[in-house]
Every structure is written in C-alpha cells, then in structure tokens.
Amino acid sequence: MKIAIAVDHQDNIQPGHFGEATTYKIYEGYGNLWQLVIVLDNTLKKFDEDKHGASGKGKGIVKLLAEEGIQAAVSKQFGKNINIVGKYFVPIITSINSVAEFLEHLDESMCNKIEQKDESEIKPLRIP
Template sequence: MNEILKFAFAVNHSNLFEQKHFGDADKFIIYALNGKEISFVDEVENPYRIFKEEKKHGSQQKGKAIIHLLKDEGVKVFVSRQFGQNIKVINSHFIPVIVSVEEPIEAIEILKRHINWIEDELINKSSDYKLFLMKKGILKTIIKK
C-alpha cells in the first residue's frame, strides 16, 4: 500500500477500550502503520460523545459527524470494543474492527500480526468493508444491512 494506513482507537480518558459504542468514546487515539510498526500519531477528543440530536443510540447525524472528523485525520480503520447501528454507515468509509482487549498495545500487537487482512480489504474494496473481530486471532464477517 502506498498511502499511510491510519487507525482510530475509541478509548476513554484513561486510554483504555471500554464496552461502549465507537461514537460514545471519550476520545480517539490515531495510530499509523509505518513499515511493520504501528505508532502513535495524534489524539482527538470526541466532540460528539454527547450529541443533542436525540437520546437514542445510532444517531445518523452523530455517525456522519464522526465520519467527517476522522476522514479529515486520514483514518481508514475504526477500532473499538463495540459498534452501534451506525456500523452500517461506517463500513462504507472505514474498516470496522472489534477488539476484546482493554489495552491499545494489545490491539496493536494483534493488528500487526494480521495487518495483511486489513491491507487486503483496502486494496480489494472501496466501500462496504467487512467487519473484523479480533481476539487472539482475527475473523472477517459481513455486516448485515
């Protein structure tokens, strides 16, 4: 891949993944793949964590706002413990990855071992990306619309 592959990790203020939807994270930590290493690039507060549109999860305006925020950062992959209904919109723009770990360093190690799966998805598709589930290994699955 010629362009830099960037990831947005949805974490809390303690820099840990929580069991909450991507869009409800306190902040996003941006990482980039440099050769075989994944390194820290930036940290972006989530200004849409508390969104006024409506009280229900899966707010489309909130989802679109987060998409624009992270597209501007050059992100291609969203990493979280959970995604809500907006995953159906997210996967048109980003590869969604669900992790079972709390520490970003653990997610980085698993991503590095399976980065070829992510790169293959980006090379062979331009939207409607598959969902990746990561534990110790990785599973690629279809998102039902």
C-alpha cells in the first residue's frame, strides 16, 4: 500500500489543507512496516490561490499522486477539494504532528479499513 502524507516546511504533517503542503512524502508498506519511497514537491501549492477551493489545484494534485499509485492521502485538514481527492484516494485526517508518530498509528487494522473503504464514499478516515 502507498500513502501520501502532506508535509509542511518544518517536516511536520501539514496543519492546513492537503493542497497547501510543501511536499508529499510517499510511503509504501503495511501495518507497522513503512518505508519512504519518494518526496514530491508540491508544484501546485500556489496554483489558483486567488480562487480558494478551485478544482484545478485539486485535480492537479490528484494527477501528481495518482502517478505514484497512492491509495490514501493524509493531512490535518482537507478543503472543498476533498470531493476530488476522495474519488481517487482514501482521505485520512489526523491530529498528529509527527510523520513518524502517525506511521506508528497506521497499524494493520487501519490498513484493512483503507483497503475495504467503499470507493463511492468520500467521508475521511480519522486517525488520532
């Protein structure tokens, strides 16, 4: 399984919306075993900034992450574009700051929930 974690300039999980991340850290694994595969710069961070919640930014980020085979997207918040993100990936909302700590919470049972999530359901999963 591959997940994209939205990260800010201090290497913490993005406190704002998913599309505002500085980078996306792509991890591959399952349960308690995760390995960083690639770090992608968010080249769309400033795209459509004058139109808050514009779909062009959401679609561009989905395309970027879909090329990496992502199954879930992690951030502290998602904006209006959660409807676009949710069509392609399982959105996960967390209150955890540290990427390492988040990965500790992403155990086998949570991975099973991601895999079994109904694709037509956009409601995000929550991991403390």
